[in-house]
Amino acid sequence: HLRRTIHGKKPVVFLYAETPDTEMIGLSILQGAADVLMKPFDRDILQFKLKQAGVIA
Known part of the structure; x- marks a missing residue:
C-alpha cells in the first residue's frame, strides 16, 4: 500500500527497474x-515523468 496519506498528501512513488520485468x-x-x-533514462525523461505525476511544475 504505497499511497498512504502523509500529512494530507499522498506520496508519489516511482519504480526503478534495471530490466523490463x-x-x-x-x-x-x-x-x-x-x-x-x-x-537508461535521461534528464528529459525524468523531468517529463515528474511533471506528469504532478511532482514538479
Missing part, C-alpha cells in the same frame, strides 16, 4: 506506483 512492473503499478523508470 513485466510482472514486477505490473504489480508495482497495481500497488500504487505512479510510473516506472527504466535504465
Whole structure:
C-alpha cells in the first residue's frame, strides 16, 4: 500500500527497474506506483515523468 496519506498528501512513488520485468512492473503499478523508470533514462525523461505525476511544475 504505497499511497498512504502523509500529512494530507499522498506520496508519489516511482519504480526503478534495471530490466523490463513485466510482472514486477505490473504489480508495482497495481500497488500504487505512479510510473516506472527504466535504465537508461535521461534528464528529459525524468523531468517529463515528474511533471506528469504532478511532482514538479
